[in-house]
Amino acid sequence: MKTVKNRPMSAIDPKRVAKLRSAVRGTVIAPGDADYDEARATFNALIDRRPELIVRPQNVAEVVDTIGFADGEGLPVSVRGGGHSIAGHSIGDGSITIDLRNLKQITLDAAAGRGVAGGGVLWEEFDPVCQQRGLATTGGTFADTGIAGLTLGGGLGHLGGKLGLSIDNLHAAEVVTADGRVLHSSEEENADLFWALRGGGGNFGIVTSFEFRLHPVGQLLGGLLLYPFEHAEKVLNLFRDLVSGAPDALTCFYILTRAADGIGTPIVVVSVCFNGPLEDGEREIRPLRESFPMLGDTVGPTSYLDVQALFPKLPFGLHHYWTGRFLESLPDDLIGATVEHFASYPGIFGGGILIEPLFGAPSRVPDETMAFNQRTARFNVSGLGVWESLELDVEGTRWARAYTPLLEPYSTSGTGYVNYMTETEPAERVTLLYGSEKFERLRQIKKTYDPKNLFRFNQNIPPAA
Numbered sequence: 001m002k003t004v005k006n007r008p009m010s011a012i013d014p015k016r017v018a019k020l021r022s023a024v025r026g027t028v029i030a031p032g033d034a035d036y037d038e039a040r041a042t043f044n045a046l047i048d049r050r051p052e053l054i055v056r057p058q059n060v061a062e063v064v065d066t067i068g069f070a071d072g073e074g075l076p077v078s079v080r081g082g083g084h085s086i087a088g089h090s091i092g093d094g095s096i097t098i099d100l101r102n103l104k105q106i107t108l109d110a111a112a113g114r115g116v117a118g119g120g121v122l123w124e125e126f127d128p129v130c131q132q133r134g135l136a137t138t139g140g141t142f143a144d145t146g147i148a149g150l151t152l153g154g155g156l157g158h159l160g161g162k163l164g165l166s167i168d169n170l171h172a173a174e175v176v177t178a179d180g181r182v183l184h185s186s187e188e189e190n191a192d193l194f195w196a197l198r199g200g201g202g203n204f205g206i207v208t209s210f211e212f213r214l215h216p217v218g219q220l221l222g223g224l225l226l227y228p229f230e231h232a233e234k235v236l237n238l239f240r241d242l243v244s245g246a247p248d249a250l251t252c253f254y255i256l257t258r259a260a261d262g263i264g265t266p267i268v269v270v271s272v273c274f275n276g277p278l279e280d281g282e283r284e285i286r287p288l289r290e291s292f293p294m295l296g297d298t299v300g301p302t303s304y305l306d307v308q309a310l311f312p313k314l315p316f317g318l319h320h321y322w323t324g325r326f327l328e329s330l331p332d333d334l335i336g337a338t339v340e341h342f343a344s345y346p347g348i349f350g351g352g353i354l355i356e357p358l359f360g361a362p363s364r365v366p367d368e369t370m371a372f373n374q375r376t377a378r379f380n381v382s383g384l385g386v387w388e389s390l391e392l393d394v395e396g397t398r399w400a401r402a403y404t405p406l407l408e409p410y411s412t413s414g415t416g417y418v419n420y421m422t423e424t425e426p427a428e429r430v431t432l433l434y435g436s437e438k439f440e441r442l443r444q445i446k447k448t449y450d451p452k453n454l455f456r457f458n459q460n461i462p463p464a465a
Helices: 014-023 036-040 060-073 123-131 147-153 191-200 229-244 278-290 304-308 332-342 390-410 427-434 436-449
Strands: 027-029 053-056 077-080 096-099 106-109 114-118 170-176 182-186 206-213 220-228 250-258 266-274 300-302 319-327 352-357 379-387
Touching (some): 060 077, 060 096, 106 123, 114 123, 123 147, 123 304, 170 191, 191 436, 220 229, 220 304, 229 250, 229 278, 229 352, 250 278, 250 332, 266 278, 332 390, 379 390, 427 436
Antiparallel strands (some): 170 182, 220 266, 319 379, 352 379
16 A cells, blocks of 8 residues: 655645544544545555545444535545455545444344444454354355445355345345435335345445345355366366256355465366255266365365355455456367466466356346346356565556456356456446346446446446436
8 A cells, every 4th residue: 555645634624624533423434634645555566545524323324424525625535354355445536435344233033034234344344243044045156255235235145056146135124325324125115225236236225234045055055176286277177067057055166276275286276155954065066076186175074164264365455467258168179278377477466367156046037026136157267366575566567457348258148247347337337237137237237326426436337307
């Protein structure tokens, strides 16, 4: 993170800042404050943003007050949930950033199979509470990810094959809109808003709580299978064929990455999560275990919390450039090109190429049900450039961008996963993300709930004229 000495104070009248500070119990951080640089830091060190104020409300009423303050100042609002936005949307230049980290309420109704989490809750906070009652819902594959951003964009996770995406399990949401209303949104109430929230990102308001459907999730078969890089292409061919015909209970991800051995040795990793009888899972993954030499095998009886910890957390402050596409298929020539492209990967700290299948439950949700628009896709394929040193910025970005043309011929829409996009896309690219019909519907909903585009730090859907 770059630092600037003698930076100016906020352009907002100090008297009005003081009035806001007296009105909210939460923290208000301004340029010039000792903790400003730390508070504005984004997950991605390529991104350097300077909001006018950062406000950490203690409750929903203070979220309402802060939105009203921003609107009165003529300033847009950026929203930080867990803060893991690759594109840095959690922090907006010249905005009032509303940081939800204090909205941590978690309540469960185990009998009804429902769990409510505040907008600042992380999956590593929500999952253990649910698992105490033997329950879970599909969450992110990195446990320290915020529930908010991941869910609003889709939500791919280890339980997805059987339970669907995070948005498929969203039962209701509490939303603070641009005009300060606090709305309950579900299939029965403010249904247009609920339709838009599920895949439309943070365009329509601030979601201060999420109500999820929870499912019984007990002992799982889970862990990692590791292979030498020389077998990468054959393993990927087998992986594709296996997941294409696997039962819903099996969710596997394929990763080309570098080992944490100090020198970055290229390796192949396949994650395994089988949410069903252990003997059935052992049978399903036997080809992955017996077809090629292995470097390691940690797959065994385990808990969902341990499965959520399979991938090491990525700390804030690394440099990221991610790109990818949703694909209808994974043909042999693309498999070969993918392995060849990874061979030039410059980073040695995590990252690489990630392949996430979308078979099973996600593929059976009717496309018109919600804004998410990739139900015909069968794979989400991403080049994840991650590195530590700014000296690799050009090379790392170039490597990630160069992967996209290889994926284009097989893309379902010409765009990738909204949660993995590094750059803020223009309207024509966002249109591709949703398709023209859904995009126009989203614009009308945006006009209803945010006609002045107060919430514009996202893959933005401009309000209809």
